[in-house]
Amino acid sequence: MSDTHVEAHASSTPVLPDNVLPVLPMRNLVLFPGVVLPLGVGRAQSIAAAQEAIRQECPIAVLLQKDPDNSAPGPEDLYPVGTVASVLRYVTTGDGGHHLIAQGEGRFRVREFLPGYPFLAARIERLEEVTVTSSELDARVLHLRQQAGEALSLLPQVPQELAQAIAHVEQPGALADLIANFLDLKAEERQQILENLDVRSRLEQVSQFLSYRIEVMKLSRKIGEQTKEVMDRRQREFLLREQLKAIQQELGEGEEGDNGELEALSHAIDEAELPTEVEAVARKELRRLQRMPEGAGEYGMVRSYVDAILALPWSKETPERIDIGEARSILDEDHYDLDKIKRRILEHLAVHRLNPDGKSPILCFVGPPGVGKTSLGQSIARAMGRKFARVSLGGVHDEAEIRGHRRTYIGALPGHVLQALGKVEVRNPVMLLDEIDKLGAGGFQGDPAAALLEVLDPEQNRTFRDTYLALPFDLSHVFFIATANVLDTIPGPLRDRMEIITLSGYTEEDKMHIASRYLLPRQREAAGLTAEQLVLEEETLPALIRGYTREAGCRSLERELGAICRWVAVRIAEGSSGGMRIRPDDLATILGPQHFENEVASRVALPGVATGLAWTPVGGDILFIEASKSPGNGRLILTGQLGDVMKESAQAAMSLVKARAADWQIAQEGIDKSDIHIHIPAGAIPKDGPSAGVTLTVALISLLTGRKVRPDVAMTGEISLRGLVLPVGGIKEKVLAALRAGIHTVLLPVRNRRDYEDIPENARQQLTFIWIERVEEAVAQALEAG
Numbered sequence: 001m002s003d004t005h006v007e008a009h010a011s012s013t014p015v016l017p018d019n020v021l022p023v024l025p026m027r028n029l030v031l032f033p034g035v036v037l038p039l040g041v042g043r044a045q046s047i048a049a050a051q052e053a054i055r056q057e058c059p060i061a062v063l064l065q066k067d068p069d070n071s072a073p074g075p076e077d078l079y080p081v082g083t084v085a086s087v088l089r090y091v092t093t094g095d096g097g098h099h100l101i102a103q104g105e106g107r108f109r110v111r112e113f114l115p116g117y118p119f120l121a122a123r124i125e126r127l128e129e130v131t132v133t134s135s136e137l138d139a140r141v142l143h144l145r146q147q148a149g150e151a152l153s154l155l156p157q158v159p160q161e162l163a164q165a166i167a168h169v170e171q172p173g174a175l176a177d178l179i180a181n182f183l184d185l186k187a188e189e190r191q192q193i194l195e196n197l198d199v200r201s202r203l204e205q206v207s208q209f210l211s212y213r214i215e216v217m218k219l220s221r222k223i224g225e226q227t228k229e230v231m232d233r234r235q236r237e238f239l240l241r242e243q244l245k246a247i248q249q250e251l252g253e254g255e256e257g258d259n260g261e262l263e264a265l266s267h268a269i270d271e272a273e274l275p276t277e278v279e280a281v282a283r284k285e286l287r288r289l290q291r292m293p294e295g296a297g298e299y300g301m302v303r304s305y306v307d308a309i310l311a312l313p314w315s316k317e318t319p320e321r322i323d324i325g326e327a328r329s330i331l332d333e334d335h336y337d338l339d340k341i342k343r344r345i346l347e348h349l350a351v352h353r354l355n356p357d358g359k360s361p362i363l364c365f366v367g368p369p370g371v372g373k374t375s376l377g378q379s380i381a382r383a384m385g386r387k388f389a390r391v392s393l394g395g396v397h398d399e400a401e402i403r404g405h406r407r408t409y410i411g412a413l414p415g416h417v418l419q420a421l422g423k424v425e426v427r428n429p430v431m432l433l434d435e436i437d438k439l440g441a442g443g444f445q446g447d448p449a450a451a452l453l454e455v456l457d458p459e460q461n462r463t464f465r466d467t468y469l470a471l472p473f474d475l476s477h478v479f480f481i482a483t484a485n486v487l488d489t490i491p492g493p494l495r496d497r498m499e500i501i502t503l504s505g506y507t508e509e510d511k512m513h514i515a516s517r518y519l520l521p522r523q524r525e526a527a528g529l530t531a532e533q534l535v536l537e538e539e540t541l542p543a544l545i546r547g548y549t550r551e552a553g554c555r556s557l558e559r560e561l562g563a564i565c566r567w568v569a570v571r572i573a574e575g576s577s578g579g580m581r582i583r584p585d586d587l588a589t590i591l592g593p594q595h596f597e598n599e600v601a602s603r604v605a606l607p608g609v610a611t612g613l614a615w616t617p618v619g620g621d622i623l624f625i626e627a628s629k630s631p632g633n634g635r636l637i638l639t640g641q642l643g644d645v646m647k648e649s650a651q652a653a654m655s656l657v658k659a660r661a662a663d664w665q666i667a668q669e670g671i672d673k674s675d676i677h678i679h680i681p682a683g684a685i686p687k688d689g690p691s692a693g694v695t696l697t698v699a700l701i702s703l704l705t706g707r708k709v710r711p712d713v714a715m716t717g718e719i720s721l722r723g724l725v726l727p728v729g730g731i732k733e734k735v736l737a738a739l740r741a742g743i744h745t746v747l748l749p750v751r752n753r754r755d756y757e758d759i760p761e762n763a764r765q766q767l768t769f770i771w772i773e774r775v776e777e778a779v780a781q782a783l784e785a786g
């Protein structure tokens with residue numbers, strides 16, 4: 001900008017009369033008294049007015065235009081109140097612009113406009129402001145100064161002089177003008193302040209504008225800070241992501257394919273026919289994945305969660321068909337005998353067919369291992385046309401195994417129930433809850449039985465909430481079945497929900513049928529053999545069952561048959577044989593020496609040993625009770641880790657023998673001068689309960705009379721102190737165990753006679769049953785003649 005003084009030069013314009021000033025109309029500017037401002041002068045009229053003021057060395061009257069766009073404003077286009085200003089300098093710039101540096105001096109009002117000048121000329125009246133000194137005024141001044149201070153502190157760069165000026169201006173009106181000048185106000189608002197002659201009110205007016213400005217500035221600063229914070233965070237994340245990318249590239253874990261993977265996931269969500277709520281959650285998690293770098297720790301967790309949702313059959317089902325006739329033939333096809341059980345299963349299926357949504361109890365098969373509980377479950381699934389899923393509950397102590405872990409755990413998964421559904425891929429399988437009696441008791445890890453109840457309860461299982469998924473899953477379409485070895489350890493509330501079906505074990509004859517019809521053909525097929533390539537001679541199966549298995553079910557039998565098939569398969573594959581007939585003698589070559597022998601005879605070869613029958617969770621067994629005596633003073637020593645009830649029962653037997661010694665021709669002296677030792681070997685059998693009473697008594701009498709026990713006799717029964725034989729449980733299992741062990745005669749309490757019904761026909765035929773009422777009868781039957 002070139003800075004040139006305009007010389008005042010003579011002109012023909014008459015001298016202005018008193019109080020008449022050239023008027024400078026301003027488009028947007030209000031000049032306050034006390035303020036120095038450069039005023040742009042562009043229009044010819046304005047240039048003439050400015051030059052006149054210089055020439056005549058008079059002030060100029062600055063007025064605001066009402067309409068800033070008016071380029072030739074007349075008297076009526078201007079506000080009537082303005083500022084008288086002295087012109088400090090007149091400057092022209094190189095590009096032809098004209099500026100005045102003007103200082104506001106005081107307010108005026110236009111009295112009239114005078115015609116005949118090449119510019120607007122007005123007769124003016126100077127205006128005095130009204131100041132009434134009062135404490136209120138002082139307070140307002142103080143307040144305004146403070147506000148101004150605050151406002152300045154909010155501005156980024158404040159001219160030093162302004163702060164000083166505000167601090168030092170004494171006149172209240174001048175202070176208001178000064179502050180109004182630096183406020184960012186509209187021209188009309190400035191005009192209002194200019195026109196306000198009442199200083200108190202002007203202070204208030206400015207104060208209001210100022211506080212509004214302060215608010216705005218504070219807000220804008222806050223917004224600025226927040227924006228900055230967001231920007232900073234974004235920038236930080238951006239930088240970290242860039243670094244991560246660089247690291248991933250360095251490690252060869254490029255991004256290619258990642259997006260494709262998430263796209264595939266999104267596609268899978270489309271396809272999965274999820275319920276609305278579930279789909280919303282899956283999509284939300286997918287969006288999280290999309291925003292996350294693949295290397296983030298959480299990525300894997302979220303990914304597994306979405307995968308777990310997608311793995312579940314939310315709506316997929318196999319169509320159900322229950323044709324009772326067909327179901328009957330399927331059950332018959334898969335299982336030998338078990339007529340009563342099959343009948344109950346068919347009844348259950350019929351009820352389910354007629355009332356599919358009814359609250360029918362859950363079938364629970366109870367019995368020793370290998371009696372076909374699992375395979376019955378599979379047959380039921382086949383009969384219903386459903387898929388089969390199995391959940392093993394043995395040793396489940398933690399509720400989370402059933403209901404799932406919280407997602408926050410590393411490696412968390414849904415519980416077993418949902419996992420099993422994920423595997424079968426339909427929501428209506430037959431689900432076998434295996435070994436429900438081995439479910440751990442509730443402890444600090446929650447109560448698994450309670451969780452299972454929720455799974456089984458038709459009221460609750462429509463919206464079963466797995467902890468991991470945290471979404472409701474409808475379990476009501478699952479057909480549940482349970483299995484157990486024993487009843488007593490099934491938690492009460494669970495047992496109440498179930499219909500118990502007991503399977504107690506097979507006789508040798510049953511096993512022969514099962515083996516030849518089912519187990520052998522299956523094992524033969526598994527080994528790739530035809531019926532001609534492997535033939536078992538007639539006597540081979542009984543020899544196998546007696547010598548190599550001693551069990552209620554068919555587990556070991558199936559295993560041993562499998563071993564035989566594989567042995568033959570190897571020979572045939574080697575070409576050393578085209579087909580084989582297996583004789584009983586071959587078993588030792590194929591399977592090694594016999595696992596079991598008829599040990600009863602050798603065990604009871606001496607007086608003092610009697611064979612008892614015990615019930616065990618695996619289906620009943622025989623048990624030897626051994627008594628011996630040594631010189632002493634009548635003590636009773638018990639070994640073999642006996643439970644309390646069995647110990648008491650041994651003491652009762654001893655007391656009974658002492659009391660009735662004479663009846664059996666036992667010398668009292670012999671008892672008093674001896675210590676009697678009772679030992680019960682066999683680690684695997686739980687040795688408690690009262691049912692060995694009869695056996696204990698017989699063993700003692702055998703010892704003390706020197707008469708051996710008959711090797712083909714086994715017995716069970718509780719005794720009273722007076723020698724009465726009381727009934728016991730598990731008769732069927734005990735009888736079958738006796739048969740397996742090669743016993744011919746069983747002594748049973750007469751009050752157990754009603755259990756005879758349950759004993760399988762072929763066992764009834766092979767065994768002699770002697771029903772005893774008093775222990776003397778047992779002694780008479782069991783001991784060999786003296």
Ligand SMILES: Nc1ncnc2c1ncn2[C@@H]1O[C@H](COP(=O)(O)OP(=O)(O)OP(=O)(O)O)[C@@H](O)[C@H]1O
Nearest residue numbers: 334335336369370371372373374375514518554555
């Ligand atoms: N009555 C039967 N007819 C045909 N096969 C049978 C019969 N009972 C058992 N089996 C067969 O015996 C084998 C063992 O049965 P399964 O596995 O069902 O026993 P389980 O009672 O479930 O035993 P666990 O309690 O140990 O699971 C299976 O191959 C099964 O098919």
